[in-house]
Amino acid sequence: MERLGLRKLTIQYGSTTVIRDLHLSIQDGELVSLLGPSGAGKTTILKTIAGLLPPSDGKIYIDGKCVNHLPAEKRDAVLIFQKPLLFPFLNVNQNIGFGLKMRHVDRKTAVRKIERILEITGLNGLGTRKIHQLSGGQQQRVALARGLILEPAILLLDEPLSNLDPGLRGQMRDLICSLQTQTKTTMLFVTHDQSEALSISDRVCLLLDGKLRQSGTPQELFYHPADQDVARFFGCDNILPCQTFLPEQSPNGRKELFAIRPEDIEIRTNNRNQDCIDKSWFNGTVEKIIFEGQLTKLTVSTSPGYDLTVLCRRPSFHPGQSVYLRFPKERIHYFQEPPEES
Numbered sequence: 001m002e003r004l005g006l007r008k009l010t011i012q013y014g015s016t017t018v019i020r021d022l023h024l025s026i027q028d029g030e031l032v033s034l035l036g037p038s039g040a041g042k043t044t045i046l047k048t049i050a051g052l053l054p055p056s057d058g059k060i061y062i063d064g065k066c067v068n069h070l071p072a073e074k075r076d077a078v079l080i081f082q083k084p085l086l087f088p089f090l091n092v093n094q095n096i097g098f099g100l101k102m103r104h105v106d107r108k109t110a111v112r113k114i115e116r117i118l119e120i121t122g123l124n125g126l127g128t129r130k131i132h133q134l135s136g137g138q139q140q141r142v143a144l145a146r147g148l149i150l151e152p153a154i155l156l157l158d159e160p161l162s163n164l165d166p167g168l169r170g171q172m173r174d175l176i177c178s179l180q181t182q183t184k185t186t187m188l189f190v191t192h193d194q195s196e197a198l199s200i201s202d203r204v205c206l207l208l209d210g211k212l213r214q215s216g217t218p219q220e221l222f223y224h225p226a227d228q229d230v231a232r233f234f235g236c237d238n239i240l241p242c243q244t245f246l247p248e249q250s251p252n253g254r255k256e257l258f259a260i261r262p263e264d265i266e267i268r269t270n271n272r273n274q275d276c277i278d279k280s281w282f283n284g285t286v287e288k289i290i291f292e293g294q295l296t297k298l299t300v301s302t303s304p305g306y307d308l309t310v311l312c313r314r315p316s317f318h319p320g321q322s323v324y325l326r327f328p329k330e331r332i333h334y335f336q337e338p339p340e341e342s
Contacts, residue, residue: 001027001028001063001064002025002026002027002028002061002063002064003026003027003028003030003062003063003153003154003186004024004025004026004049004060004061004062004077004153004154004186004188005024005025005026005059005060005061005062005064006022006023006024006025006045006049006058006059006060006061007023007058007059007060007061008021008022008023008057008058008059009021009022009023009024009045009048009055009057009058009059009060010022010055010056010057010058011041011044011045011048011053011055011056012056017056017210018041018044018210019041019044019045019210020210020211021058021211022045022058022211022212023212024205024212024215026154026186026188027186028184028186029184029185029186030186030187030202030203031176031177031180031186031187031189031200031201031202031203032187032188032189032201032202032203032204032205033188033189033190033191033196033197033200033201033203033204033205034046034188034189034190034191034205034207035191035192035194035197035204035205035206035207036192036206036207036208037192037208037233038192040192040207040208040209040210041207041210042158042190042191042192042207043158043159043190045190045207046079046156046158046188046190047079048060049062049075049077049079049154049156049188050072050075050077050078050079050156051067051070051071051072051073051074051075051077052072052079054068055068062075062076062077062153062154063076063153076152076153076154077152077153077154077155077156078099078147078150078152078154078155078156079147079156079158080143080144080147080155080156080157080158080160081143081158081160082158082159082160082162082163083163084139084140084142084143085143086131086139086142086143086146087131088130088131088132089130090130090131091127091128091129091130091131092118092123092126092127092128092129092130092131092134092142093114093118093127093128095131095142095146096114096117096118096142096145096146096149097110097113097114097149098146099146099149099150100113100114100149100150103150113149114127114149117145117148117149118145120178120179120182120183121141121142121144121145121148121175121179122141122175123138123141123142123145126138136163136164136168137164137168137171137172140160140161140163140164140172141172141175143160144160144175144176144179148179148183148185151183151185152185153186154186154187154188155185155186155187155188156187156188156190157176157187157188157189157190158190159190159191159192160172160176160189161173161191161193161196162191162192162193169196173196173199173200176189176200177200189201194233194234194235197218198218198221198222199218201218202217203215203216203217204216204217204218204221206221206230206233208229208230208233213226213227213229213230214226214227214230221234222234223261223333224333225259225333227335228257228259228335231259231333231335235261235262236259236260236261236262237262237309238259238260238261238262238265238308238309239257239258239259239335240257240258240259240260240306240308241256241257242256242257242258242334243256244304244306245258245282245304245306245327246258246327246332256334256335257334257335258332258333258334258335259332259333259334259335260327260331260332260333261331262297262308262309262310262311263295263311263312264327264328264331265308265310265325265326265327266325266326266327266328267284267298267300267310267312267315267317267323267324267325267326268323268324269316269317269321269322269323269324270283270321270322270323270324280326280327281324281325281326282302282303282324282325282326283302283303283322283323283324283325284300284301284302284303284308284322284323284324284325285300285301285320285321285322285323286298286299286300286317286318286319286320286321286323287299287300287301287307287319288319289315289317289318289319294313295311295312295313296311296312296313296314296315297309297310297311298310298311298312298315298317300323300325302325308325310325
């Protein structure tokens with residue numbers, strides 16, 4: 001069952017088109033991430049779905065019903081902002097139950113729902129606290145609880161982890177996954193952080209330049225990018241011509257390109273005594289080394305004039321050192337180079 005459908009959604013500010021002809025379908029129980037750089041229009045899409053902004057063109061469907069004409073309060077969608085918008089004069093229980101009160105849910109049912117949501121969000125014992133008595137992570141949990149308790153057709157999450165420190169961010173990410181599994185709530189999660197999107201999602205939708213460039217599982221986008229821009233967004237800057245590096249893979253002289261992820265390039269010292277070096281290896285020179293904690297990033301120049309990015313663990317290389325490089329065939333991803341403009 002489709003919970004959310006966007007059909008040719010277009011959003012304009014004056015003469016500027018922010019989103020153009022966006023098609024998106026989210027099924028019941030899915031956790032889908034809308035991923036893209038800052039300024040890509042992700043939050044604008046959420047606000048339009050929620051009814052806070054009007055679309056310039058296209059249709060928005062929630063549970064199969066077009067909601068373009070409905071005000072925000074009539075749409076079965078809840079938007080949770082980056083900064084929790086909680087009532088400071090209400091305690092935790094009252095904040096969480098506010099939506100139920102607006103829907104005139106009877107007190108007994110409301111209390112039961114609040115008790116359950118406090119338990120699954122890890123807020124037990126905090127129900128009578130005021131908002132200023134909570135940490136940032138606890139406030140974000142209250143915001144999540146307030147949205148989930150309404151059991152919306154779709155929960156819209158606008159970068160809810162971005163204001164948290166790294167350790168707490170990981171805990172909240174795991175909590176969102178757990179809550180989604182327990183409640184079966186359909187979620188659209190907006191983020192600019194690819195690691196968040198890859199780790200939390202059933203499906204990732206990448207938004208670049210106002211267009212949906214690729215939609216698929218996290219593994220599909222990471223290992224099988226649809227084009228060079230998608231590859232680069234996921235940290236693969238090694239976009240190279242087949243004719244230069246893999247001439248046997250470029251039949252009929254076609255100008256094909258391929259990508260190889262930095263962590264997939266094999267690298268070893270240039271030692272002529274190594275019998276295992278064959279024609280699949282080629283020479284390079286280490287130009288720069290950047291230590292990034294678990295991995296070290298190397299910039300390696302090659303004789304054809306291309307610089308490669310290589311990631312490896314605990315390398316024993318140094319700038320200026322000659323090395324051997326190899327591209328494992330099973331790790332190569334091919335692109336068709338776009339035609340030249342006449």
